[in-house]
Amino acid sequence: MKQKQLRIALRNCGVIDPERIEDYIAKDGYLALGKVLTELTPEATIEIIKKSGLRGRGGGGFPTGLKWEITRKVHGDQKYVVCNADEGDPGAFMDRSVLEGDPHSVLEAMAINGYCTGASKGLVYIRAEYPLAIERLKIAMKQAREYGFLGDQILGTGFCFDIEIRYGAGAFVCGEETALIHSMEGLRGEPTVKPPFPSESGYLGKPSNVNNVETYANIPVIINKGADWFASIGSAKSKGTKVFALAGKINNVGLVEVPMGTTLREVIYEIGGGIRDGKAFKAAQTGGPSGGCLTVKHLDIPIDYDNLIAAGSMMGSGGMIVMDEDDCMVAIAKFYLEFTVEESCGKCSPCRIGNKRLFEILEKITQGNGILEDLDKLKNLGKVIIDTSLCGLGQSSPNPVLSTLDNFYDEYIDHVTYKKCKSKVCKSLMTYIIDEEKCIGCTLCARNCPVNAISGERKQAHYIDPEKCIKCGACMEKCKFNAIFIN
Amino acid sequence: MTKITSLTELKKLRDSLKEKMESYSLLDHPDSIIQVKVAMATCGQASGARPVFDYFKEELEKRNIPAMVTQTGCMSYCYAEPTIEVTIPGKNPVVFGFVNTRKADEIIERYIRKGELPDGVIPVNYETVISQ
Known part of the structure; x- marks a missing residue:
């Protein structure tokens, strides 16, 4: 049976020892770099990447070959190749896995990028929260230098290229390329308006080509197996x-x-x-x-x-x-907004203030104080934030709200009009009730209630005071007769 | 370590390393030995891959089984960490999930010694560009 998964970026993850360059070389490692340096011109290499249809894997989906070509064409005495390894999305760990499992593929691709764009220096911007990835990257860089895949006169050619690591301090916005560059320069991690794009004026004002880890991991394979092979995988406009x-x-x-x-x-x-x-x-x-x-x-x-x-x-x-089915979409939207509010750098007002207001409205709704008008407010304010924010963070931060409003409008209505959370997530909208028929008056719930909200005589049905109840669920967990339910 | 100064040299090095690597899995090769790979990315180590790695290293030596124990990055079965892959020469690699030292003992005694498959095998569900 043909498998549903095809591993290109992850080809060596879990297969080779990431701390042994020999394992990588045995799997055709650095062959693409050798081929590019000795057999291809930078223009021809860029042409291969363009033809492959590879698009940026960091999220934007900008055509990689085109980005390389722009950086190549911009005039500059010094250019930089940057690897964006500032993976910050909650629940995302693709880049970490590539760096921890196959660091050489990223180094090789950065060197190829350097050759194509005319850069002699590479910088990996990586979160300091990835200590193992950093360690393996350092080992890989040392080994690559020893074999002469990094440094001066790489593989006997005149091409010189070396890589340094820069640590991020875990700000989500620094995954945005202009903020990332400012952070590398030692400035505040705040974005600036594009244009100029980093390809024109990036690190220290020099042309800088920023690509994501996964994008780089694809490059050596494209060179080795050809653009047509890569372009044969995927859909019409998204390849690979x-x-x-x-x-x-x-x-x-x-x-x-x-x-x-x-x-x-x-x-x-x-x-x-x-x-x-x-x-x-x-x-x-x-x-x-x-x-x-x-x-x-x-x-x-x-x-x-x-x-x-x-x-x-x-x-x-x-x-x-x-x-x-147990997840409440309003609560999910609130979770993401809370993240955005925390991570907004504060430079532009739509993002700094607008997201805070969006969060407050969502909080009001989940606490049962929402009114129908709030739903329109969410929509309008969301659109304004998208239209007026400075960088990608603000321009996309209302998306979780707008998308849940679009797809789960009925859940919002439940919260606002009927004050109900069907998924039983929003605590303010829940009441714990004891079923008088089932309760035998064993007093177990009353003894376990941390706020003494349950009263009742022994062997008689108990009662939960909704004013006192903090909805911790301890009583329901303890009840052996399933007598407690949530309304 | 000498620097590699040409593409030809690189290809030669690759071929010799490849041959060495493949010889581990050839049944009739005199050097063929059992390979155990332990997934040791952050996720694997957090769920206890390090003691499993040490256990295999020590125990295989103690029990006189010629084997090579190496670390790899993430095998991507996060739900079943720690994960390991065992290759017996001449056979396809087998991935095991939820491996602790007790499970490791079972794998050594039942799979590596006798070739019986204990529970906990994760079926391969992908192709790689290299296998294509």
Whole structure:
């Protein structure tokens, strides 16, 4: 049977010893670099990347070959190749896995990029929260220098290229390329308006080509196997494969790499093994805090950059969080907004203030104080934030709200009009009640209530005081007669 | 270590390394030995891959089984960490999930010694560009 997964970026992960360069060389490692340096001109190499149809795997989906060509054409005495390894989406760990499992593939691709764009220096911007990835990257760089794949006169040619590591301090916005560059320069990690794009004026004002880890991991294979081979995989406008970090209420949590155009159904049910405990699928969140929700009606659309945007979500860097019937979509939207509010750098007002207001409205709704007007407010304010924010963070931060409003309007109505949370997540909308028929008056619940909200005589039905109840659920857990239920 | 100064040299090095690697899995090769790979990315180590790795190293030596125990990155079965892959020369690699030292003992005694498959095998569900 043909497998649903095809591993290109993850080809060596879990196969080779990441701390032994010899393992990588045995798997055709650095062959692409050798081929490019000795047999191809930079222009011809860029042409291969362009023809392959590879698009940026960091989320935006900008054609990689075109980016390289722009950086090449810009005049500059010094140029830089930057690797964006500032993976910050909640639930995403694709880049970490590549760096920890196959660091050489990224180094090799950066050197190839340097040759193509005319850069002699590479910088890896990596989160300091990835100590093992950093350690393995350092080992890999040392080994690559010893073999002469980095440094001066690489592989006996005149090409010189070396790489340094820069640490991020875990700010989400620093995954945005202009903020990333400022952070590397030692400035505040705040974005600036594009243009100028980093390809024109980036690190220290020099032309800088920024690509994501997964994008780089694809490059050596494209060179070795050819543009046509790569372009034969995937859908019409999205070529190759995409790595997803499958998380949430799914049986086989893990990394998957599938050809573009694979459906959500195949990913969740065939590769992911279906929803945990046989529950019903409700939604899959892609694109992290910038993305949106895919629902049952999207299960059969082929996943690629354009289809996901058409469905109101986005590819993002590859986080895919699966939700089942027990998840409240209003609470999910609130969770992402809380993240955005925390991570907004504060430079532009729509993002700094607008997201805070969105969060407050969502909080009001989940506490049972929402009114119908709030739903319109969410929509309008969300659109304003998208239109007026400075960088990608703000321009996409309302997406989780807008997408859940679009797909799960009835849940919002339940919260606002009927003050009910069907998934039993929003505590303020729940009341714990004791069934008088079932309660035998054993007093177990009363003894376990941390706030003494339960009263009643021995051997008689008990009662929960809703004013005192903090909805911790301890009573329900302890009751042996299933006499306590949530309304 | 000498620097590699040409593409030809690189290809030669690759071929010799490849041959060495493949010889481990050839049944009739005199050097062929059992290979155990332990997934040791952050995720694997957090769920206890390090003691499993040490256990295989020590126990295989103690029990006189010629084997090579190496670390790899993430095998991507996060739900079943720690995961390991065992290759017996002449056979396809087998991946085991939820491996602790007790399971490791079972794998050594039942699979490596006798060739019986204990529970906990994860079926391969992908192709790689290298196998194509």
